[in-house]
Amino acid sequence: MAAMTGLKIEIDCKSYPPLGGAPMRRIFEGFHLSVDPGAFVCLLGQSGIGKTTLLNMISGLDTDYSGRIEFHGEPKPRMGYVFQTPRLLPWRTVLENILLPLPSTESARETALDLLAGMGISDTQDVYPERLSLGMQRRVALARAFAIGPDVLLMDEPFTSLDESTADRLRDLLIAMLAQRPATVLFVTHDSRDAIRMAERILVLSGSPAHAVKDVSVGMNLDERLDKGAVEAFRGRFLAQ
Numbered sequence: 458m459a460a461m462t463g464l465k466i467e468i469d470c471k472s473y474p475p476l477g478g479a480p481m482r483r484i485f486e487g488f489h490l491s492v493d494p495g496a497f498v499c500l501l502g503q504s505g506i507g508k509t510t511l512l513n514m515i516s517g518l519d520t521d522y523s524g525r526i527e528f529h530g531e532p533k534p535r536m537g538y539v540f541q542t543p544r545l546l547p548w549r550t551v552l553e554n555i556l557l558p559l560p561s562t563e564s565a566r567e568t569a570l571d572l573l574a575g576m577g578i579s580d581t582q583d584v585y586p587e588r589l590s591l592g593m594q595r596r597v598a599l600a601r602a603f604a605i606g607p608d609v610l611l612m613d614e615p616f617t618s619l620d621e622s623t624a625d626r627l628r629d630l631l632i633a634m635l636a637q638r639p640a641t642v643l644f645v646t647h648d649s650r651d652a653i654r655m656a657e658r659i660l661v662l663s664g665s666p667a668h669a670v671k672d673v674s675v676g677m678n679l680d681e682r683l684d685k686g687a688v689e690a691f692r693g694r695f696l697a698q
C-alpha cells in the first residue's frame with residue numbers, strides 16, 4: 458500500500474475582497490491544523506465560517522492566501538474532492554463523468570465500472586446526470602472522487618438534502634470504500650451525528666477569523682458507531698463540552 462498522506466496547514470491570512478462596499482473579510486488568520494496520515498477528520502461550524510474555503514485551499518483550487526499547506530507521505534498526493542453539489546457534466550454520461558479524470562485505458566474503464574457496481578448504480582452508466590435523482594448523482598460524484606484512488610479525500614457536505622435512509626446508505630458506502638482503499642479524509646458537515654458516526658476527530662470552527670473551538674477525538678469502534686444509543690450518548694457529552 459502507498460504511504461498515507463498527512464497534512465500541515467498554516468494559513469497566515471485568507472481574506473476575501475469587499476462586496477458592495479463592505480469591509481475586507483478575514484476568514485482565517487494564524488490558522489494552524491495538522492492532520493495525521495489516514496485520519497478521518499470532520500469539520501463542523503456554522504454557515505459562512507469558512508469550511509468550503511479551507512477545502513478549496515487544501516485542494517489547490519484557491520491559492521489566493523498567505524501561508525503554507527504541506528503534504529507528508531506523498532509529496533504530490535492525488536486529491537479527490539466531492540463538492541457540495543454533485544457538479545456532474547450534463548453533456549456526459551455517468552460513465553464518461555467518472556472516466557473524465559482517468560487515462561483512457563481499459564483498466565480505468567474497469568475501475569469506473571467496478572465503482573458504479575459498488576455504488577449499486579451500474580444500470581446508470583449510459584444515462585445523462587439530469588435523469589438521475591440527487592441521491593444517485595451524489596453516488597456518481599463519490600465514485601468519480603474514488604476513481605483516481607485519492608490519497609486525500611475532501612468532502613463538502615456530500616449527503617446534504619438526502620432523505621435519512623439514502624444518507625445512511627451513502628455513509629455506509631463511503632466507509633466500505635475507505636476500508637478497501639484508505640485515504641486521509643476531511644469531511645465538512647453540519648450534522649454532529651454524521652461526524653460522530655464516521656470521524657476519528659471532530660474539529661469545530663467558530664469566530665471571525667475562524668479558529669478551532671473544539672478538537673475532539675471520537676475513539677469509538679465500528680459497533681459503537683452503528684449503535685444509535687452510543688452515538689447519542691457521545692453527542693450529549695460532545696455538545697456539553
Ligand SMILES: Nc1ncnc2c1ncn2[C@@H]1O[C@H](COP(=O)(O)OP(=O)(O)OP(=O)(O)O)[C@@H](O)[C@H]1O
Pocket residue numbers: 473474476484502503504505506507508509510511
Ligand atoms: N469568492 C468569494 N468572494 C467573496 N466572498 C466569499 C467568496 N467565497 C466565500 N465567500 C465568503 O466567505 C465566507 C466563508 O464562505 P465558505 O463558503 O467558506 O463558508 P462555509 O463555512 O463553507 O459555509 P456553508 O456551511 O454555508 O457552506 C462567507 O461569508 C462567504 O460569503
